[in-house]
Amino acid sequence: MPLLTLYRGLIDMSAPAVRATLWYRRMRGKEDAERFGERLGEAGRPRPEGPLVWLHGASVGESLSLLPLIERLRAERPALTMLCTTGTVTSAALMAERLPPGAVHQFIPVDRTPYIRRFLDHWRPDLLLLAESELWPTLVLETAARGVPMALLNGRMSDGSFRRWRRYAAGAARGLLSPFRLALAQSEADAERLRALGADPVACVGNLKFAAAPAPADPAEVARLREALGGRPCWLALSTHDGEEALTARVHQALAARVPDVLTLVMPRHAARGDAGRAAMEEIGVRVAQRSRGEAVTADTDVYLMDTMGEVGLAARLAPVVFMGKSLIGEGGGQNPLEPARLGAAVLFGPRMENFRDISARMLAAGAARTVPDEAGLVDAVAELLTDAAAREDLGRHGAAFADGEQGVLPRVLDALAPLLDPIAPQAACPEETTSRAGA
Known part of the structure; x- marks a missing residue:
């Protein structure tokens, strides 16, 4: 050797x-x-x-x-x-x-x-x-x-x-x-x-990822934030990496013309990147409320930046549509789509899911997730799911069944x-x- x-x-x-x-x-x-x-x-x-x-x-x-x-x-x-x-x-x-x-x-x-x-x-x-x-x-x-x-x-x-x-x-x-x-x-x-x-x-x-329990969340905090969001249609970009916060901000701007009062949630994969992610999004021109700084979501907020650790369960319970980071740009490889699927969210990801090749392919075949080819495709998919409750719920239901199917x-x-x-x-x-x- x-x-x-x-x-x-x-x-x-x-x-x-x-x-x-x-x-x-x-x-x-x-x-x-x-x-x-x-x-x-x-x-x-x-x-x-x-x-x-x-x-x-x-x-x-x-x-x-x-x-x-x-x-x-x-x-x-x-x-x-x-x-x-x-x-x-x-x-x-x-x-x-x-x-x-x-x-x-x-x-x-x-x-x-x-x-x-x-x-x-x-x-x-x-x-x-x-x-x-x-x-x-x-x-x-x-x-x-x-x-x-x-x-x-x-x-x-x-x-x-x-x-x-x-x-x-x-x-x-x-x-x-x-x-x-x-x-x-x-x-x-x-x-x-x-x-x-x-x-x-x-x-x-x-x-073994199928054996994981649903990501936990404090029910009181879920209820508090849902009230603070005021019923606004929202989606989540989960486990974002460098460059994806800016992409998410651009997607938000395109969505705002198609989905009135839309709110975008962003959770970086690494919470320490919160300030860098905020700077990238504000450079695009969106208004950001940052959770780690204790900033509240208001009617003027475009993006709620959830740069905190251990709160995937909270974020995925707030947003009925979730896009998985590290799957569209940059090095790629994807992040675990079972986490939001297990909570009933409608899951989207890009074509670069090499780290979850088997799971992502099987989810697509089972109608438990959708793939988006690029930034424009992400805008279209999120807009459709936020405005079509039946399609959103169907995708979420299939995702939850898939995530629970191999206990x-x-x-x-x-x-x-x-x-x-x-x-x-x-x-x-x-x-x-x-x-x-x-x-x-």
Whole structure:
């Protein structure tokens, strides 16, 4: 594995550059100043006694998909401690709110040998469950070297990543995937790619994102904001990225001529981008009320900028039409369309949904979402859905049915993981009893 050896050598020699990068990110609010040491492998709390399962997801989407699994494991195997690691400030805040008792969060260390070893020395995991495509070489190889069993959950391999791995680093890919005792893929296409790169065994039991509960919201705040919006027709641009706030402002201006008194809601993917998003929209000429500044929506407000963390459930309950960010311009890839669909919103997205290729294609086939080709198409689709209640409700109904249609994925994942979990901590109750309690 010469490429992996070269990678680790270069990373290990780059301690000054790594620390400088982390400090720069810290200054920009992208690292938690109080928990900075965790990124260097320094534990933020003692290790609990007993068996420990380590689950890792890169950011918000991956960690949200792990939550139902963590909750079920805590219920069925109470002897286990769950250690959940992520890499972003936003995901850390979300996990602080939603992790159940008996589960702890830490930031994932940077992928240097001293940091990973320090982390492993302290936490001594009995099992590692990696979500999606988080194949950090030092993390994987150091964990495998200690004999810790590993499984890949919700494994994903995009077209571009697969081509690059096969063409430039086939041996490295096999070296990273072969230590996994099990790889559970999101889709059959992902399963085939993982097999071709060296994972074995590979299975496809469904996408864990289907197991997520509806995004929560304070009912009192939902009611308060609905009253403040005054019955105005509104739509939401959800999980926007750089350039999409300006696009949304232009769409609003075009809509205003077709949908009287329309209000646009915007929720950036990263709340810290709120001020930049506001500036981009105001440059277009729209009037913005910003939630993080406590500004109220008035009759003169064009755009309500919801630059807050953990409030997807609130925003998606206010807007009956939702457009998914990162799907029309820029790098693309899309964001999770199941979140608003689960709440009954009529879902729109652009053609660039590579990160949710299987889900988006199936939603379109089921009439559970619509795709828009460009900015003008987005204007047309939003205008139609805001003025045609029957079409809007039909799309929302199909979306909700689709999002709720694969609740059996979590039991299938648990069954697949049972051979790895049973030696660590046996179940406290049979699956039928646990399922019955969960559905009560």
